[in-house]
Amino acid sequence: MTxxxxxxxxxxxxxxxxxxxxLGLGRPGLRASADVVWTVFVARLKIIxxxxxxxxLESFLPVFFAALPILLGTAVAGSEQNAANxxxxxxxxxGQGTSQYRLYMLLGSSTFMVxxxxxxxxxYWVRREQETGTLESIYLAPAKRLHILAGVTSYSLVRSLxxxxxxxxxGSLLFGVNPFDGNLLASIxxxxxxxxxxxxxxxxxxxxxxxxxxxxxxxxxxxxxxPFFMGVYFPVTMFPPxxxxxxxxxxxxxxxDAMRSSLLNISSLYGPGYIVLGLMFMAAWITPxxxxxxxxxxxRRIRRNEGxxxx
Amino acid sequence: MSKKVIVEYSRYxxxxxxxxxxxxxxxxxxxxxxxxxxxxxxxxxxxxVFAGMMTYGFVTSMFLGFTLWEMGFSLREEQVRGxxxxxxxxxxxxxxxxLSRIFAIVVWTTVMCxxxxxxxxxxxxxLPLQNVAYGLLILLLSISGFxxxxxxxxxxxxxxxxxxxxxxxxxxxxxxxxxAQFFPFSVLPQPVRDYVSxxxxxxxxxxxxxxxxxxxxxxxxxxxxxxxxxxVVAFGVLSPILGYFAYLAxxxxxxRAGTLGEY
Numbered sequence: 001m002t003x004x005x006x007x008x009x010x011x012x013x014x015x016x017x018x019x020x021x022x023l024g025l026g027r028p029g030l031r032a033s034a035d036v037v038w039t040v041f042v043a044r045l046k047i048i049x050x051x052x053x054x055x056x057l058e059s060f061l062p063v064f065f066a067a068l069p070i071l072l073g074t075a076v077a078g079s080e081q082n083a084a085n086x087x088x089x090x091x092x093x094x095g096q097g098t099s100q101y102r103l104y105m106l107l108g109s110s111t112f113m114v115x116x117x118x119x120x121x122x123x124y125w126v127r128r129e130q131e132t133g134t135l136e137s138i139y140l141a142p143a144k145r146l147h148i149l150a151g152v153t154s155y156s157l158v159r160s161l162x163x164x165x166x167x168x169x170x171g172s173l174l175f176g177v178n179p180f181d182g183n184l185l186a187s188i189x190x191x192x193x194x195x196x197x198x199x200x201x202x203x204x205x206x207x208x209x210x211x212x213x214x215x216x217x218x219x220x221x222x223x224x225x226x227p228f229f230m231g232v233y234f235p236v237t238m239f240p241p242x243x244x245x246x247x248x249x250x251x252x253x254x255x256x257d258a259m260r261s262s263l264l265n266i267s268s269l270y271g272p273g274y275i276v277l278g279l280m281f282m283a284a285w286i287t288p289x290x291x292x293x294x295x296x297x298x299x300r301r302i303r304r305n306e307g308x309x310x311x
Numbered sequence: 312m313s314k315k316v317i318v319e320y321s322r323y324x325x326x327x328x329x330x331x332x333x334x335x336x337x338x339x340x341x342x343x344x345x346x347x348x349x350x351x352x353x354x355x356x357x358x359x360v361f362a363g364m365m366t367y368g369f370v371t372s373m374f375l376g377f378t379l380w381e382m383g384f385s386l387r388e389e390q391v392r393g394x395x396x397x398x399x400x401x402x403x404x405x406x407x408x409x410l411s412r413i414f415a416i417v418v419w420t421t422v423m424c425x426x427x428x429x430x431x432x433x434x435x436x437x438l439p440l441q442n443v444a445y446g447l448l449i450l451l452l453s454i455s456g457f458x459x460x461x462x463x464x465x466x467x468x469x470x471x472x473x474x475x476x477x478x479x480x481x482x483x484x485x486x487x488x489x490x491a492q493f494f495p496f497s498v499l500p501q502p503v504r505d506y507v508s509x510x511x512x513x514x515x516x517x518x519x520x521x522x523x524x525x526x527x528x529x530x531x532x533x534x535x536x537x538x539x540x541x542x543v544v545a546f547g548v549l550s551p552i553l554g555y556f557a558y559l560a561x562x563x564x565x566x567r568a569g570t571l572g573e574y
Contacts, residue, residue: 053474057481064484068493073348075494076361083348090347131391217326224336234347
């Protein structure tokens with residue numbers, strides 16, 4: 001009797017499991033989740049490997065972006081020497097005196113490229129999936145959104161870091177600056193530490209694109225708003241008080257400042273090194289959580305209203 | 312077709328707002344950068360000629376940028392959505408089809424540029440503004456020339472597909488630097504000026520437009536302003552024709568290869 005009831009119990013459990021999995025209630029394990037991240041990552045890399053020109057061009061963009069203020073500054077100051085002197089005096093009064101304005105601009109522009117690409121690639125990914133009608137299918141796939149997003153953001157990271165490295169090499173040769181004069185290792189360390197915050201921001205950006213359904217203009221706008229608030233061309237302490245507070249709470253500004261202070265041997269706008277490090281850890285912890293929460297919130301709202309299939 | 316584009320735009324009001332904000336951000340970014348390089352104690356009024364050079368250059372860069380972005384991108388969108396091939400099967404005139412794509416954006420850019428000039432006026436306390444009618448004529452010719460580049464780029468988009476996005480970004484920065492859109496040509500190294508800038512018709516359009524409004528001799532041909540005008544006129548007339556033919560060539564090639572609908 002007991003044997004029969006336990007046999008029945010096993011059958012019921014097996015049936016429940018089968019039904020549960022059949023209805024999509026089964027939870028993939030760690031390995032399956034890692035597989036999702038890896039598959040999305042490889043798929044994105046495969047797609048971009050078909051557009052080699054894009055990879056080449058995005059490495060040159062920071063160099064152009066840095067050349068702009070360098071030439072602009074020379075025009076305003078009258079000569080390169082005057083530009084260096086004036087920049088030193090103006091940045092000193094803003095709390096970050098340096099005459100190495102070329103390296104200042106190059107590092108700022110290359111860091112901006114990392115931030116921009118992280119946001120841009122997520123934004124375009126969401127928009128492209130919407131337009132091609134595959135976003136809804138992704139939502140029906142038995143994979144967590146977080147893992148899909150992790151795959152896409154990892155791909156963005158690899159692409160943006162490659163652009164950063166190539167731009168730094170080309171820019172250093174072109175502008176005649178030596179990034180090895182400063183603490184390059186610490187600078188790269190700060191870049192790596194800033195990545196989780198960028199992940200968080202890219203989730204927010206992706207959610208916004210999903211909501212407003214207009215990637216091009218928003219990306220074009222971001223392309224200028226981000227360098228403005230990051231202080232790519234000048235210390236953000238040159239802003240009026242309110243704008244300065246907004247700029248300094250923006251995680252890429254912190255990352256940019258930390259990288260600059262270590263590479264150019266200048267003081268950070270945020271204070272001593274341990275405060276900068278603490279703030280970076282905080283941004284690395286809070287921003288992704290907030291970003292993913294925001295993405296989830298926006299996603300739920302869209303699914304309740306028009307649905308993710310509309311574009 | 313223009314009406315269709317305007318209706319499409321009206322469904323994305325965020326895009327319009329984003330474009331408008333973008334203009335102010337670019338101006339502020341560049342103005343603050345120039346303040347970072349100005350000798351301490353320089354008054355904002357002393358920067359007015361330089362600010363004028365930058366702002367009027369910026370106006371040309373806006374028209375060039377939007378012409379390049381909009382035409383290629385709207386075609387790219389049609390490619391991605393899968394409607395490009397159907398559009399080519401419809402009895403629509405190809406030229407007006409292309410032209411209509413930028414009508415709305417050109418009108419909007421005009422409004423934005425006027426707002427930008429007002430903003431800089433407020434920031435530096437008055438910009439030099441002379442020969443307005445002549446300046447506008449040059450701007451008109453320049454826009455016509457940019458259209459040609461837009462047509463060419465639309466063709467390139469059909470060919471290059473995804474890479475076109477970054478190419479247009481690269482082209483924008485290329486013209487920023489080599490056509491000295493935000494600074495005088497004099498700061499460019501002599502070889503760059505002689506072997507790159509002087510070979511770009513866009514440089515002459517930028518130079519003539521801003522020096523006309525500033526009331527100073529052009530930088531590229533200070534002793535031959537009429538020759539410079541001739542180059543700008545030729546650019547305005549020939550560029551759309553050549554650009555359109557280039558577009559047709561790209562399009563024919565894609566149709567023969569059967570890749571028009573591919574993205």
